[in-house]
Amino acid sequence: MEPCLQHAVADGIATVVIHNPRKRNALTPGMWHGLPPLLERLAADPAVRALVLTGAGDTFSAGADIGSLGTTYEETTALALPAEEALAGFPKPTLAAVRGSCVGGGCQLAAACDLRFAEQGSRFGITAARLGVVYAPSSTRRLMDLVGPATAKYLLLSGELIGTERALRTGLVDEVLPPGGLDERVAEFTRVLLSRSALSQAAVKEFTAGPVDPARLEYWRDQLSVSGELGEGVTAFLERRAPRFGWMPPARSDHRPAVADPQGAAEYSR
Template identity: 35%
Template sequence: MSDLLRLQVDGPVARITLARAEKLNALTVPMLDALDAACGQLERTPSVRAVVLDSENPKAFCSGADIAEWGALTPSEMWRVWTRIGHRIFDRLATLPQPTIAAIHGLAFGGGLELAMACDLRVAASNSTFALPEASVGAIPGWGGTKRLARLIGPSRAKYMVFRSARIDASTALAWGLVEEVVEAASLSIRAHEIAREIASRAPESVQLSKQLIDAEAGGLSAETIAAGLALALPNGREGAEAFKAKRDPSFTDS
């Protein structure tokens, strides 16, 4: 996949690992491109039923977007390239058919926290620290952070974090609903994969349709995608497709 990001598949569970350890996994365009490619592969692999996203550096899940890449951009470049790429790829991660679990230890700052929030679930090590510090450098969260943070912890707490560039610890993140579980650092990978295997043991259609319905209710992926799939699976949907291929008029029946 990439020296900066690895994708491993072990039966029904896949693992995406951020591997720019020496830079605390600060996100670059090549890393985003690798994540995009990983999502594309997972979309085409229905045998994968759950995905764990983690880091090989125990000091940081992800320290955020690499300021060396975006700090010199013009406003036009920032809009045309940087923010649009991040939005598109994080949204692709969020809308994967498979449930995703972020296994977080150390820092989850800025774009790193936005990346974690694009996952369905978050399990954190007790040494984790969370922040959207963009206001301290004259920026704003640009990859969906304000929307996802407010949805998870509420508008007032989101404002508290964003306005102050405030850092919160794992216990606060758990109490506020930013993460679902907090475990000791040594147990983080084990626990994240336990949850992934449990999800993978359930009926995949039930899990994936439930994900889409919950996300649609929360203002994410439209329920239209479910309806479109259902329509094609029904007898009249199959008849329409067969008639089109046979170049004949369809013969629809009452449900």
Template identity: 35%
Template sequence: MAEEEVVLFAVSGGIAWVTLNRPAKLNAVNAAMRAALGRAARMAAEDAQVRVVVLRGAGPRAFCAGADIHEFDEVPSAAEARQSRMTARWLQPLEELRKPVLASIHGYCLGGGLEMALACDIRICAEDASFGFPETGLGMLTGVGGSQRLPRAVGTALAMDMMLTGDRISAGRALTAGLVTRIVPPAALAAETEALARQLAARSPLALAFAKEAIHAAQDLPLQDGLRLETDLLSLLLNTPERITAVRAFGQMPGLEGGSGNPEADHS
């Protein structure tokens, strides 16, 4: 990829490994990285071999320490600044992927780095990870969804605390708060991330895409509308070859004798 390889993209075994590659700058986000990340997401979307995407940071110190503040200059007006931000929704290709996206987090995960992680579906982190939004201390606000996704992930109270104070939270507190769902020793992060990615890659891509769609919709739809969407999506899956094969394989697993003997009949 161009722009001095600020984002690395590699596909192996159905997994697209997307690596933020500015380790000397703690993988701080600059214009080149924003452009390259969008391209990487589009490449993953268009590659039929890719079933899962993993986002990670190069080097031992950080997933991503946020925006590269050396790129911030004075803007002519608030209106021009807003227009610039509106036309630079660089996380959109990542968050719109229908394939599962994992964030594999170590070290610093701050500012724009945390916004990237929040745009992913599952967040797994090492015990050395720390999370925070320092923007208000710099006279700024999050710019690509942090103020909207953080309260959805951890609740309003902790989101207020983190964003107003700029204080960081540890991996342990992030796990307790629901910001991440898995925490592992630093030395085990790569292996655990790959194992999780391979587990997802073995599942039906269409079922995973529909599950993502239903869960995202649940944040906005009234319950009855969400239930109808779930039913519609399930109906589309029932006659797919992958679903039929998976159910037959499940029914042949040992230890299921206590059920009905028919996994389809057990479906609720």
């Protein structure tokens, strides 16, 4: 099979698989370019409540296919950055399920997800300094916000890889699972995500992406008022039953994805 992004939707979960096992799931230009439109379609699909990103086999991704890298700043960022921003801006919860190597552009994509669960023994790293690549400011900020300045500098200045224990301690990973336990835990946790209010989750995605202008805050206040989500949550709590949340994001422009640093994405992908 040619390198590709495989995807499927089942039981409210969209699963996107980085598939290039002959090159440790390195991402080709076609795969980088294909991720944003794929995410746009999945975001618009009312059957999708959350998204899991993973790699084929026992590797998440070794990053960009080195043979596809250019020699200028624009060439090296034009592939990965739009894909990273599209993933960070996905309006529903995202989770990277990592086993094996999660390196370079693969780690860049994992960091753009909301959550990262990893199998014990996985390895993480940003190898820009090994290749002489200037890592984009928006990507640097995202990594620093995730793991803090000290660990971000360690990863970016050295290009060294870290294991799951350090990744968990620094916040790069949210949970570490024993070998063979990753898929079961991801399935269990995504069921938890689906049981929660999509209204609450969508607001969290937008609020954590950056400053919220007053008009958007008013939008979310209105949605809370008219959706009935809070009333259902309180009633379910008092009746000691699981809540039956029903809010769905509007199909048109009154609901926007939580795009992280869109200005930076435009600036650095030209």
